[in-house]
Amino acid sequence: MGGLFDRTGPTDFRRTSDGLYNEQTCLHTITPKSDGFVAQADFEEHPVAGHSFPTYTREDVKKHKTLADRVWVTYGGEVFDITDFVELHPGGDRILFAAGGALEPFWALYGVHKSEHVLEILQEYKVGVLDPNDKEEVPDLSDPYSQDPSRHPVLKVNSAKPFNAEPPPEILTERYITPNELFFKRNHLPVPNINPDEYQLTIDGPHGTNQEAPLKLSLNDLKTKFPRHEVIVTLQCAGNRRSEMSAVKPVKGLDWGIAAISNARWAGALLRDVLLDAGYTEDTPKALHVHFEGLDKDLTGTKYGASISFQRAMNKQNEVLLAYEMNGEPIPRDHGFPLRVIVPGVVGARNVKWLGQISVSTEESSSHWQQNDYKGFNPCIDWDTVDFKSSPSIQELPVQSAITEPKAGQTVTPDSDDKVTVKGYAWSGDGREIVRVDVSLDGGKTWNVAELYGEKQKERQSWAWKLWKLEASLPTEDKEVTIICKAVDSSYNVQPDTVAPIWNLRGVLNNAWHRVHVSVHRD
Amino acid sequence: MGGLFDRTGPTDFRRTSDGLYNEQTCLHTITPKSDGFVAQADFEEHPVAGHSFPTYTREDVKKHKTLADRVWVTYGGEVFDITDFVELHPGGDRILFAAGGALEPFWALYGVHKSEHVLEILQEYKVGVLDPNDKEEVPDLSDPYSQDPSRHPVLKVNSAKPFNAEPPPEILTERYITPNELFFKRNHLPVPNINPDEYQLTIDGPHGTNQEAPLKLSLNDLKTKFPRHEVIVTLQCAGNRRSEMSAVKPVKGLDWGIAAISNARWAGALLRDVLLDAGYTEDTPKALHVHFEGLDKDLTGTKYGASISFQRAMNKQNEVLLAYEMNGEPIPRDHGFPLRVIVPGVVGARNVKWLGQISVSTEESSSHWQQNDYKGFNPCIDWDTVDFKSSPSIQELPVQSAITEPKAGQTVTPDSDDKVTVKGYAWSGDGREIVRVDVSLDGGKTWNVAELYGEKQKERQSWAWKLWKLEASLPTEDKEVTIICKAVDSSYNVQPDTVAPIWNLRGVLNNAWHRVHVSVHRD
The missing domain is CATH 3.90.420.10 (Oxidoreductase, molybdopterin-binding domain)
Structure with missing residues (x-):
């Protein structure tokens, strides 16, 4: 990965149980350095010269998730109000994914941010610093989930206790490797608090x-x-x-x-x-x-x-x-x-x-x-x-794929060549490699072959997904289209056409074609 | 397998390149023995006492494949006209599969025939003996296929040169192991004639x-x-x-x-x-x-x-x-x-x-x-x-299943419990075991789980198919129904619903649900 969070530099980075960016237990300021990259140091030791900023907790920041409430984000130990930057953001409103939370996982996705220039822009929007005493709340011992870690607010929470959450789908296909904070979380029980030295x-x-x-x-x-x-x-x-x-x-x-x-x-x-x-x-x-x-x-x-x-x-x-x-x-x-x-x-x-x-x-x-x-x-x-x-317990999973962009209900605007971009992921179980993804822009009448991305792994050891992308013309003047994807694995297994015949009472193993219905806007 | 063709007995059985029953190069009579089984010996040494039978070639026998032409079969070195037995056959008109050819592969399927009693019945219908000089025809050396072996007439020939043929589907599900003569044959070129001693x-x-x-x-x-x-x-x-x-x-x-x-x-x-x-x-x-x-x-x-x-x-x-x-x-x-x-x-x-x-x-x-x-x-x-x-070359194949009984267009008659029997096979590639076969008798609205048959093989080494059977009621008073099957393998891969989305220019890899449309006859 290198860059901003490269561990090979001279600074000490305290490893914690909370993953790559140390949201909870370590606080750092980011100081631009002459090589265009940044080093990390303890927040308390490096107050930004000439300014005095108010102190906020992460809970304070979380309240600022919308343009109406103003959009706050954190980076290192600093708090920024980026409301006025949202319109200027070259990457569009994707910046809102970080609203109310930390920028780091998104900058890991979008490597372009790892420059002195971007950090300078960010500094213009600084409104405060994170409270260095902002530890986890005192646990409510009557709640078995009280010691669960905090999570990034971008996750869509399907269950809070136990914690089950998934990232916005379009984030998944931004990078082959999913940052830890954005990796889907599926817990069955409270998260145990384990001392690694006694483990x-x-x-x-x-x-x-x-x-x-x-x-x-x-x-x-x-x-x-x-x-x-x-x-x-x-x-x-x-x-x-x-x-x-x-x-x-x-x-x-x-x-x-x-x-x-x-x-x-x-x-x-x-x-x-x-x-x-x-x-x-x-x-x-x-x-x-x-x-x-x-x-x-x-x-x-x-x-x-x-x-x-x-x-x-x-x-x-x-x-x-x-x-x-x-x-x-x-x-x-x-x-x-x-x-x-x-x-x-x-x-x-x-x-x-x-x-x-x-x-x-x-x-x-x-x-x-x-x-x-x-x-x-x-x-x-x-x-x-x-x-x-x-029935046998589920072990290996079947071939799977889904469309992450565009999203259902979205209005898509073809580009000047009348093309749209469709993105998604595809994966199969037991080391079977994805060999093809077919994408239809006309509800299944015709099929295009998508481009595949991802590291080549060995035969029968292709454990990782392939990301895929298709740029193709919408075939007609239709105002609404159903986009479909279906993948093929190295055993030439394919996905079933529809969900109903594989429906089951626990709702597992859905690998039917993924369908996304969108509106088309042409100028 | 044991029984009729048990190789552990005292008789010498000359192994040839032509498989289990030596149709071409060895001729044998069948002599009932006191233990209810039979031994084989050279035809010439054991003429049946008190009778003199005409001699026929295999080509002669092949002309008798229908009730109109009279139905002849061979067994060992003898020829039988079983036309009048067809109606009496406890197994129904399945006996016609052998018409014009050898009984042996079918008796391998239906073990019940391996008794002295059945051989006695057969003797009543004897009309001749096979010509011991009935060798393969002199090859036409201008035809590269002239030295191909002869095949059982029951096979449905999709191409004669090169030889490509498949058995009647309902024969496949009669036995877990397919007899060699009935095993589908797919040649790309003429069959080479190889001397095993020089190989x-x-x-x-x-x-x-x-x-x-x-x-x-x-x-x-x-x-x-x-x-x-x-x-x-x-x-x-x-x-x-x-x-x-x-x-x-x-x-x-x-x-x-x-x-x-x-x-x-x-x-x-x-x-x-x-x-x-x-x-x-x-x-x-x-x-x-x-x-x-x-x-x-x-x-x-x-x-x-x-x-x-x-x-x-x-x-x-x-x-x-x-x-x-x-x-x-x-x-x-x-x-x-x-x-x-x-x-x-x-x-x-x-x-x-x-x-x-x-x-x-x-x-x-x-x-x-x-x-x-x-x-x-x-x-x-x-x-x-x-x-x-x-595209990658096809290696492992995807999950597959098909219905062998009833056949498309057939009229099925429910039994006294208003049930019908459906049979078929299911298989998946790369050692994945078949874990379930779903069968619908109402065109896919509802699904029954079929019973599976076959030897248990090891995890990831389940190389052989499962045969399956379902006895179930037809759900309505419908006069016509579409029967469908679909299988699930140990990786929970399933078959796609329809053929069109997996259609390809070479017509390979069809593993869509298998559909059979039948008429229903109720008394």
């Missing part, structure tokens, strides 16, 4: 061997005893695009749009290496499933849990990780600090966060989320007739 | 090593130097179900129905083991693709060729075979005698038959069939705009 991962040893005693590994053990493995993996919630399923017939589940999917670079120890260290081999008798237990728990003490097959865990090609880094930073609290499982190509629900314990069994995890949730059913099965035992 | 497989050694010289292996070497590996694999032609695609818009290609798919038990040496013996390792530099060249060639001497990735070849889990056996017999000539490649989970076209040479390269095979055929395209690409370089 220990427990791995039960193989029964009936001389390694039967559990192996205990500290975070430092995980970082130093095993080779560091890095891999770019897209995670997707099984409920991504559920809202389209609910539109067919109500389902039980959070109302996710199309952005319960994001892409990050993860680093950690290979689960295979840790299992080998704990005494397992590929031939360990009765080793069929690997169970993961989180440290997040409900009021009765029940922890989140899930399992994958032992074969998936042990096969090098699958690159299953015990990850301690997300995009070059310690994994943020919302994403599993200090350690989570990354199972490439597999539904988010098996990528257990805040990992506490690993065990190996002849059976799948008995957890609710393995046995009685995250399974697919025929559209005619309802809550009266469902037998959760009759 | 040699050439494997080019790795460049720049001390094993650079080609390795030469005889058939006996392949059988004795490497462990014998057995695996049940379904093969499917990329053009299976092309006729439904042609119905949308004409395509170039043979008019396959739904039966260009079959399932067999293959045995041979693992390609991995042979490559290791030739000096390759997983880390051989520049080893990216494995090329296979057949011994079948066109008039200019160009041989059939294809390639798969080196990684696929070397990964044990993929079980890529150099197969010399098909369902317990030497591979029949039509299926690649004496050696073919079996690439589980991958399109038939890469399963090169009559294998002559293996080489390893940085590039894919340059053959027509790898570069300019067997690729998928967007439905709006036509022969004027197609760029074959823009």
Whole structure:
């Protein structure tokens, strides 16, 4: 990534559990430097000379999210009122995504901001500084969610407790790697508050061997005893695009749009290496499933849990990780600090966060989320007739794609060549690469092939999405059009045409063609 | 399999290149034995006592395929006129599949025939014996196809030269393993006539090593130097179900129905083991693709060729075979005698038959069939705009299913419970198991879950199809209904709803829902 947040510079940057930009626990001023880039230092030590600014809390800033309330943003430890700049912003009203919150994640998306010039402009709008004593509120201990981290206000919150939120879809396709703050967040329980220095991962040893005693590994053990493995993996919630399923017939589940999917670079120890260290081999008798237990728990003490097959865990090609880094930073609290499982190509629900314990069994995890949730059913099965035992737990996900721009209901204006730009993402499970995305601008009568973007990964290890873009003419003088996308993966799997025949009572696995209805404005 | 053709008995059974039942080169009588089963011996040595029967050739028998021409069949070396038995046959008119040809493949499907009682009944209808001198016709050397083997008349021939044929679909779902004679046949060129004693497989050694010289292996070497590996694999032609695609818009290609798919038990040496013996390792530099060249060639001497990735070849889990056996017999000539490649989970076209040479390269095979055929395209690409370089060669195939019973246009009669039986197959590529088949009897409004049949194979190694069956009520008093099936694989991939959006100029990869329109007859 380099640039503004490059860690290779001389300044010390305190790593925290809160991710790349240290919104909560560290405050920094940004000082322009002669090389056009900036360094970070403690806010208190560098008051801006010749000015005295009022002090605000993040809660104060959050109140300024609209032009009517005036638009405030933060950067480093400073507060800016950019209301009057919104019209002047070369990138248009996209700047409003940051309204009421921090600029940093967006500047990570839009590299053009990383210049002295932009920082100078920003300084003109400075109205205050962030209160250096603006810590998290005193937790309300009667609320199990009181110690959850704060989140960027741009996220669309589908559930506050537990926290489930997705970014605006158009942000997803701005960059191949999703910044941590904007990565979709799907928690099942309160976020545990784990002291990394005291953290220990427990791995039960193989029964009936001389390694039967559990192996205990500290975070430092995980970082130093095993080779560091890095891999770019897209995670997707099984409920991504559920809202389209609910539109067919109500389902039980959070109302996710199309952005319960994001892409990050993860680093950690290979689960295979840790299992080998704990005494397992590929031939360990009765080793069929690997169970993961989180440290997040409900009021009765029940922890989140899930399992994958032992074969998936042990096969090098699958690159299953015990990850301690997300995009070059310690994994943020919302994403599993200090350690989570990354199972490439597999539904988010098996990528257990805040990992506490690993065990190996002849059976799948008995957890609710393995046995009685995250399974697919025929559209005619309802809550009266469902037998959760009759379906396999969701592991690998099917081929998927969606349109992030334009948005449903938007009015699109063709450019001088009468062309419009359509953008989106496409991904498939189990390492299958996306080989083609078809886009229709006339409701499915004709199809164009979109351009694909993204890093080339290995055969059967294409764990990350492809972003795609199409510039094409609207075919007629129609005032309204339905734009559709559908992807093809390396196994030539395709998406189904419609949602109703794959509808299921939990609203999971919606991978039907994505349709966006827009109005056309021609001058 | 056991029973009638059990090879463990005391009788000698001459193995030939023509498969399980030796239609062409060996003639046998069937003599009932006291244990209810039968033994085989040379026809000439055992004339049936007290009778003198006329002698017929296979061509004579083929003329008797209808009730009007009278229905003749052969069994062992004997000829039977079963016209008067057709009405008495407990299995109904299915007996007509054998009309004009041999009973053996059907008795392999329907095990109930393997009894002394049935053989006694058959003897009542004997009308002659097969001419022991009925060899293949003298080849017309001006016809490159003159030495092709003869085939069972039940096959629906889509092209005679090269020979391409599929069995009646309802036969496919009679047994999990498809008998060799009934297995779909897809040849690109004339069938080579290979002397197994002189046969040699050439494997080019790795460049720049001390094993650079080609390795030469005889058939006996392949059988004795490497462990014998057995695996049940379904093969499917990329053009299976092309006729439904042609119905949308004409395509170039043979008019396959739904039966260009079959399932067999293959045995041979693992390609991995042979490559290791030739000096390759997983880390051989520049080893990216494995090329296979057949011994079948066109008039200019160009041989059939294809390639798969080196990684696929070397990964044990993929079980890529150099197969010399098909369902317990030497591979029949039509299926690649004496050696073919079996690439589980991958399109038939890469399963090169009559294998002559293996080489390893940085590039894919340059053959027509790898570069300019067997690729998928967007439905709006036509022969004027197609760029074959823009699409990847088809390797793994997508999830598939089809209805074998009832047939389109058939009149179905519900049973006394007002139920009908629907049967079919379902399969997916790359070792993905079929986890569910949905069947609709009302054109897609409601869906039932079918019962699945077939051997359980390992995770990610589920190379064989599942057969399925549903007994369900027709929902209304409708006189006509559309029956639909759609399958789900272990990656929760599903089939697309309709053919048109996956139409492509070569008519490959049709895996849309299969629809069968039938009339309903109620008493």
